[in-house]
Amino acid sequence: MAKIEVKDLRVSFGALPVTTGVNLSIPDRSITALMGPSGSGKSTILRVLNRLIELYPEAKVSGEVYLDGQNIFDMNVLELRRKVQMIFQIPNPIPNLSVFENVALGLKLNRLVRGRRELFERVKSALEKAQLWDEVKDRLGAPAGKLSGGQQQRLCVARALAFEPEVLLADEPTANLDPENTAKVEALFLELKKEMSIVLVTHYPPQAARISDYAAFLYKGQIVEWGPTRDVFTKPRHELTEKYVTGRLY
Amino acid sequence: MTAKSHDRVQVVDAERQLINWLGLGLFAFLGVVAVVPLFLIISDVYIKGIDAINSLGGLWVFLTELPPTPYDESGGIGPMLVGTLYMTALGALLGIAVGFPLGVYIGEMRKEKFANVARAGVNVLVEFPTIVVGLFVYAVMSLAKEDLNRYMLGPLSNAISSLGEWTPRFIGPLDNVISLLGEWIPWFIGPLDGFNAYAGAVALTLIMIPYVALITASAYASVEQPLREAAYATAGREFNALFVVLRKAVSRAVLTAALLGTAKIAGETAPLLFTAFGNFYYAPFTGPTGAVPLWIWYAAQTPYDVQIVSAYGAAAVLLTIILTIFIIARIRG
Amino acid sequence: MLGFLLIVLLIPYLIAAYALLLVKLKWGLKQFGALIVAIIGLLTAMFFVEAYPIIERDGLAVFLEVRWDPVRESYGVLQALTGTILTSAVAIALAMPMALGVAVTINEILPARLRGIFGSLVDLTATMPTVIFGLWGLFVLGPFLQDAVNFVSRSLVGDDVMTSPYTLFTAGVLLAIMITPYAAAVIREGYALVPKPVEEAIYAMGATKFEAALIKLRYARNYILGGFFLALGRAMGETVAVAMVVGGNFSRFTTNIFESGITISSLIALQFPNAAAYQYMVPALFAGALLLTLFGLAINAVAIYIIQRGQI
Numbered sequence: 001m002a003k004i005e006v007k008d009l010r011v012s013f014g015a016l017p018v019t020t021g022v023n024l025s026i027p028d029r030s031i032t033a034l035m036g037p038s039g040s041g042k043s044t045i046l047r048v049l050n051r052l053i054e055l056y057p058e059a060k061v062s063g064e065v066y067l068d069g070q071n072i073f074d075m076n077v078l079e080l081r082r083k084v085q086m087i088f089q090i091p092n093p094i095p096n097l098s099v100f101e102n103v104a105l106g107l108k109l110n111r112l113v114r115g116r117r118e119l120f121e122r123v124k125s126a127l128e129k130a131q132l133w134d135e136v137k138d139r140l141g142a143p144a145g146k147l148s149g150g151q152q153q154r155l156c157v158a159r160a161l162a163f164e165p166e167v168l169l170a171d172e173p174t175a176n177l178d179p180e181n182t183a184k185v186e187a188l189f190l191e192l193k194k195e196m197s198i199v200l201v202t203h204y205p206p207q208a209a210r211i212s213d214y215a216a217f218l219y220k221g222q223i224v225e226w227g228p229t230r231d232v233f234t235k236p237r238h239e240l241t242e243k244y245v246t247g248r249l250y
Numbered sequence: 251m252t253a254k255s256h257d258r259v260q261v262v263d264a265e266r267q268l269i270n271w272l273g274l275g276l277f278a279f280l281g282v283v284a285v286v287p288l289f290l291i292i293s294d295v296y297i298k299g300i301d302a303i304n305s306l307g308g309l310w311v312f313l314t315e316l317p318p319t320p321y322d323e324s325g326g327i328g329p330m331l332v333g334t335l336y337m338t339a340l341g342a343l344l345g346i347a348v349g350f351p352l353g354v355y356i357g358e359m360r361k362e363k364f365a366n367v368a369r370a371g372v373n374v375l376v377e378f379p380t381i382v383v384g385l386f387v388y389a390v391m392s393l394a395k396e397d398l399n400r401y402m403l404g405p406l407s408n409a410i411s412s413l414g415e416w417t418p419r420f421i422g423p424l425d426n427v428i429s430l431l432g433e434w435i436p437w438f439i440g441p442l443d444g445f446n447a448y449a450g451a452v453a454l455t456l457i458m459i460p461y462v463a464l465i466t467a468s469a470y471a472s473v474e475q476p477l478r479e480a481a482y483a484t485a486g487r488e489f490n491a492l493f494v495v496l497r498k499a500v501s502r503a504v505l506t507a508a509l510l511g512t513a514k515i516a517g518e519t520a521p522l523l524f525t526a527f528g529n530f531y532y533a534p535f536t537g538p539t540g541a542v543p544l545w546i547w548y549a550a551q552t553p554y555d556v557q558i559v560s561a562y563g564a565a566a567v568l569l570t571i572i573l574t575i576f577i578i579a580r581i582r583g
Numbered sequence: 584m585l586g587f588l589l590i591v592l593l594i595p596y597l598i599a600a601y602a603l604l605l606v607k608l609k610w611g612l613k614q615f616g617a618l619i620v621a622i623i624g625l626l627t628a629m630f631f632v633e634a635y636p637i638i639e640r641d642g643l644a645v646f647l648e649v650r651w652d653p654v655r656e657s658y659g660v661l662q663a664l665t666g667t668i669l670t671s672a673v674a675i676a677l678a679m680p681m682a683l684g685v686a687v688t689i690n691e692i693l694p695a696r697l698r699g700i701f702g703s704l705v706d707l708t709a710t711m712p713t714v715i716f717g718l719w720g721l722f723v724l725g726p727f728l729q730d731a732v733n734f735v736s737r738s739l740v741g742d743d744v745m746t747s748p749y750t751l752f753t754a755g756v757l758l759a760i761m762i763t764p765y766a767a768a769v770i771r772e773g774y775a776l777v778p779k780p781v782e783e784a785i786y787a788m789g790a791t792k793f794e795a796a797l798i799k800l801r802y803a804r805n806y807i808l809g810g811f812f813l814a815l816g817r818a819m820g821e822t823v824a825v826a827m828v829v830g831g832n833f834s835r836f837t838t839n840i841f842e843s844g845i846t847i848s849s850l851i852a853l854q855f856p857n858a859a860a861y862q863y864m865v866p867a868l869f870a871g872a873l874l875l876t877l878f879g880l881a882i883n884a885v886a887i888y889i890i891q892r893g894q895i
Contacts, residue, residue, distance in 0.1 A: 052787055057695070078263050081789035092780035096802055105798075106788040111262045159788070266791055273793035278692050280684025284767065285701070287760045288708045291719045348597075351604060352619060355612035368616030371623050374883040377765070377813065379820025381848050382626070382879065385872050389629045390589065397587030456622065463619075488608040510710065517712025520822040523852060543714045547823060550718050558722075565715050576710055580703055 001069065003028040003167060003197040004049065009063035011044050011053065018044045019221040022063070026167075026214075031189060031198045033208035033229065036218035037249060042201040045218075046169050049199065050084040051077050067167070082110055085160035089172040091152035093159070095145030099136050102144045103127060103158050112163070122162055130158035131188060150181030157188065168192065170200045174207070186211050205245045209233050217241045292569065299566025302559040312563055317530050317545060320554035327564045329532045330540040333447060334516060334568075337526065337541060340451035342512040345458025349511075350504065352459065353466025354492060360471070369467070376460035380453075384521035387453040391525065392444060399441040407440035437534040447535035450526030454515040461514065465507035469500040502582070509579035513572045519543040542568045589625075623880075630876055633869035640863070645870050649836040653857065658867035662836045664874070666751055666844040670825065671818040673755025673840060674762055678814055681759070682766035683807070686774045687796050702771070709764035717827035720757040721749075725828050728753050732841065744841045749830040751837075751844040757824055762817045766810035769890070773806020774799060805889055812886035820879055822848035847871045 004026035011019045019041040026032050034042045047053040051072060053061055065072045072080050093102045103123045106112075113119045127133040132154040136147070144155060153173060160168060170189070174182040189198055190211055202208050208215050208229065215233070216226040217240070225232055225241040236242040243249040303312045307324035318325025356369040442448065473496060485491035522528070522541050528548060529540040542564050549561035596614070603611030637645050637658065648659025685705055689698050725748030732752070736744035745752065777799045785795045800807065830843020831853060837844055845853075851868050858864040 050787060052783060055783065055786060076260075076263055078266065078789045078791070079259070081787060086783075086787045088780060088783065090780055092778075092784040094781055094784065094798065094802065096804075109794055110789055156784070159784075266794070270791035270793040274687075274692055274796070277684045277687040277793075277796070280681050281688030281692075281701075282684075284681040284685050284760075284763045285704045285708070288704055288711070290723070291711065291715065294719055294723055295715060348615060348618070351600070351612055352615040355616045359609065359612060362613075364613065364616060368619055370884070370887060371616075371619045373887045374880055375619065375623065377817050377820070377883065378879050379822065379848055379875050381822040381851055382630075382820070382872050382876050385851065385869070386626045386629060389633055389869075390625075394587045394590050398590060401587065402591065459619070489605060492608070513710055517710075517714065519712070519714040520848075520852060524855060543712055543823075546714045546718055547827070550721055550827065561718060565718055568712060569715060572710060572712065573707075576707060 002026055003068065004199075005064075005066040006045070006049075007064040007066075009045065009048060009065065010061070011041070011048065012060050013056070014058050017221060019218075022218075022221075022223055024216060024223065024226065026197055026199055028197045029193060029195070030213040031193050031200055031211055032214040032216065033212035034199065034201045034216050034218060035203065035205055035208050036244070038203060039220075040218040041221040042203075042218055043171050046086070046171050046199065046201050049167070049169055050081055050086055052086065078110070082112075082163055083165055084167040084169060085163050085165040086169040086171065087153070087156045087160055087173050089175050091149060091156050091176070093144035093147075093152050093155050095143060097144055098141045099144050099147070099155060100140040102155055103162050106159060107162055110163075123158075126158040126162035127155075129161050129188075129192075130154045131184060132158055150177050150184070153177060153181065153185065154188075157185070161192075166196055168196055168198045170198060172201055172203060175203070205233075205247065209245075217244055219244070295562065295565045295569050298559075298562040299564075299569075302563035303566065306556075306560055306563060313567070316532075317549070318556045318560055320552070320557060322556060325556070325560055327540075327542055327545055327560070327567065329529060330542045330545045330564065331567070332532065333450075333526065333529070333535075333539040334541045334543070336535060337447050337451045337454060337522070337539065338512060338516045340448070341454030341458055341515050342508065344451070344455040345511060345515070346462055346508050348455070349459040349462030349507075350466055353463035353504075353507075354470055356463065357467030357470030358492065372460045372463050372467075375456075376464055378457075378460075379520075380457055380518055381520035381523065383456050384453045384524050387449050387456070387521070388524040391442075391449045395442060395444060403439070403441050407436060437536070440534065440536045443537040445525065445527035445538040447526055447539035450522045450539060450541070453521035453525045454518060457518060457521060458511045458515050461511045462504075462507045465510075466500070466504050469503035469507075470496070473499055505582065506579050509575050509582075513575040513579070516575070517543055517568060517572055519547050523547075627873075627876055627880075630869055630873040634866050634873050637863050637866035637870055645867055646874065649834070651833040651854075653861050653864055656861060656863045658863060660847060660850065660867065660871045660874070662832075662834070663845050663847040663850040663871060665836065665838060666829065667819055667846040667848070669751050669838065669840055669844065670755045670758055670829070670846055671815060673752060674758035674818040675811065675815050677756065677759035678763045678766055678818075679807075679811060681763045682770055682810060682814070683800065685763070685767040686770040687800070689771060690774050691792055691796050705764045705767055708760070709768070711761075713761065713821065713824045714827075716757060716761055717824035720753065720824060720828040724757055725749050725753045728756060747830060747843055749828050750842055751829060751840040754825045754829040754844075754846070755840065757828055758818045758821055761821065761824060762814040765817050766814035769806050769810035769813055770803065773803035773809075776806075777802050805892065809886050809890035812882050812889065816879055816882040816886065819846075819882065820848060820875060822852050825849045826852045847875050851875075 002025040006022055006024035009019060009022040010017065022045060034045065036042055044053065048061060048065060053059050067080070067083065094105070097105065100123060103126055104119055107119060107122055113122055124133060127136065132151060135151060144152065147155060174185050177185065186207070189200070192198060200212060212229045214227065215229040217224045217232065219240055225236060225238045232241065233245050236245060240249065303309055306312055306318065306326065307315065311324060312326040313331060314328040315324070315326030316328060317330070352372065356365050356372060359365040477499065481491040481495040482488070485495045522544055526541055526544065527538040528544040529538045533539065546561045546564050546568070549557040552558065600611055600614035603614060645659055646664065647661055649661045650657050650659035689701055693701055729745045729748040732745045733743040736742060781802070785798050790798065825846055826849035829845060829849055832843040832845055833850070851871055854864065855868055858868055
């Protein structure tokens with residue numbers, strides 16, 4: 001069974017439809033790429049998966065989404081967000097909190113740990129997994145706003161990993177990073193996919209080709225093509241898909 | 251997850267939801283408590299005030315007659331209303347005249363160091379204790395009064411009244427009008443007493459200036475850079491750019507500032523205590539002048555019922571003026 | 584002569600400033616900036632001058648003693664200073680929670696349509712004339728508080744604690760109602776400045792609305808401090824409303840907020856009409872005004888500094 005099943009998802013902002021009847025199956029322990037030109041609805045779909053879309057009262061959502069067979073709209077949203085974590089295009093640590101506090105915040109809010117020892121261990125292991133520990137271990141108390149862009153993004157990854165999530169949603173996570181940091185994040189994902197399902201939104205087809213196992217191509221709110229990455233890129237069934245993956249469609 | 255830890259998590263979630271409801275409820279309660287007194291006050295003032303106006307002779311009487319002595323049964327706030335209107339108008343005009351350029355200065359010239367000093371000054375003055383402002387004007391007034399009257403205002407008013415004496419030789423039929431003017435002019439221009447309407451107006455101006463300046467400044471500061479650059483490019487002179495081209499973009503905010511500032515100074519009492527001082531009669535503006543807030547201040551603290559009642563009537567009138575200005579500002583802004 | 588010169592020079596100065604606006608805009612604008620700075624300097628200087636006679640005679644005793652004896656020309660404003668501090672403390676302690684409540688209610692709890700109206704109501708409270716607050720305090724709030732407080736105190740200690748409706752406590756409560764909109768306006772501004780990406784991150788971590796509100800308030804803590812100092816400055820300087828409900832106790836020193844008292848600003852307002860008859864009362868009142876000015880300058884300066892530092 002797929003980790004996440006999306007059935008006939010329609011989202012509109014006010015009168016403007018953003019996605020029309022999206023169907024998707026996200027397998028476990030793999031990287032699924034959602035790609036397409038800007039405005040095709042990728043980020044919107046992502047935000048439905050952890051119900052973050054509910055922060056936008058103008059957004060109307062219909063359709064069904066299942067996580068491990070459970071309808072996410074019937075679930076307790078707090079439980080959903082523990083299992084499905086997100087990292088964003090522009091790194092968004094809470095700038096006035098320290099590096100340590102940023103990673104610890106989710107754990108403390110959700111009462112996932114008992115005692116300072118356990119908290120410290122969880123934070124440390126999350127930072128290590130995100131490959132940030134060595135760079136910040138001497139300044140865990142420094143405000144998060146002082147880190148560089150690449151470090152901030154890895155901090156956000158650590159923050160998500162601290163939950164030991166089952167699904168990681170990534171909204172164009174390397175769009176604002178330089179090639180070196182991009183490579184670090186991509187290598188990290190390849191490691192993480194062994195433990196969780198990753199849904200990666202990207203506007204850069206080569207990235208999808210590099211690291212994803214499955215790819216879905218979205219165009220104007222609809223899934224045009226979906227399947228194993230190698231197939232989508234080498235034997236696309238749709239003319240639009242072929243145009244997009246060869247860089248002739250924006 | 252084991253069944254046991256799953257249950258524990260559910261309990262924690264339920265607890266957090268409970269805290270969520272209680273906490274938000276507390277915030278909502280506090281927010282409502284902050285706003286409830288407004289309704290209490292408005293209803294109290296209008297209920298007792300309208301009753302008061304009726305018992306003191308009706309609206310027209312109340313707006314034109316002299317205030318009741320402790321033994322009268324009817325009366326009004328005529329002189330106070332005139333004083334408030336005069337001083338508020340003067341204060342507002344001067345306040346906008348100085349506050350607006352000042353606001354443009356601190357809003358637009360942000361790179362100049364002096365502008366930042368002036369901005370700090372304005373921020374400090376904007377909610378300064380108003381009684382201190384009144385005392386300041388009193389101090390300057392008492393220092394300057396003698397000389398001001400002797401060297402400037404005395405000769406000026408003499409000149410204007412004697413104008414009334416020799417013009418009939420030239421303009422025969424108009425000399426009735428001129429001599430009528432001659433009677434009225436001393437009410438406006440002439441040697442000033444220690445307490446007078448102009449000192450009151452100046453105090454009000456000093457309170458209005460920082461207020462208008464700050465709102466003007468933020469209106470100009472929130473003009474987006476592309477628009478500002480376009481304005482400078484097309485307008486030639488800087489004066490045109492700031493005051494003609496950008497006028498549309500900022501006029502709404504500035505108008506709101508002007509209206510709200512006027513409402514604010516119309517209700518001020520403390521700055522008038524030592525400048526206008528107050529007056530129970532229709533009197534020249536060169537002497538002690540009454541104002542509606544001053545009457546409320548005075549009458550509410552007397553032991554005489556009829557005067558306390560008239561204070562409520564005055565409060566109703568004042569509140570109506572201010573609410574009207576406020577609503578106009580909200581609708582147009 | 585000096586005052587006369589000041590006034591006489593002011594008019595040509597203003598005319599020149601306006602003329603400059605038309606000729607060389609920047610210089611013209613700068614004159615208005617200079618004007619405001621000059622006014623503040625002049626104000627402080629004048630108060631020093633007017634207060635000088637009593638400072639010369641008594642030194643700093645005028646600030647440190649409890650005395651108001653016009654007949655013996657002996658003045659000390661300590662009881663007024665204490666009153667100012669006590670009423671401001673009560674006011675700010677009650678106002679800050681309400682201001683926080685307003686900010687969270689507007690931004691998190693109310694639906695979009697009601698936000699504007701609620702915000703306008705809060706702003707309207709700020710525009711209400713203080714003398715009307717005083718009137719209401721005199722005839723409605725004071726007696727009510729007296730009944731309410733005595734009701735509670737009778738059950739707790741068996742005695743009536745508030746013997747008059749007009750006490751420092753009454754003034755403090757009235758002040759709290761009046762200064763809440765000022766603190767609320769600043770906090771609202773700071774709260775609204777929380778960036779959307781940060782808000783998304785907070786919710787993505789599974790925060791409840793209440794938890795998110797607390798995190799956002801922590802983010803806006805500079806604005807909360809700024810609002811605190813702004814409201815405090817306002818409370819310390821408020822004159823008319825306080826004068827009408829504080830009880831006018833000029834000469835007895837008290838730290839019991841349930842007793843009548845006096846504040847510096849209400850002292851000036853209530854005693855000034857008598858002051859001309861005495862030789863040293865006017866300077867004494869100006870000494871009080873000087874103290875208020877320095878407080879006002881200091882607190883507002885701190886408030887601005889805190890808000891601006893947070894903006895960077």
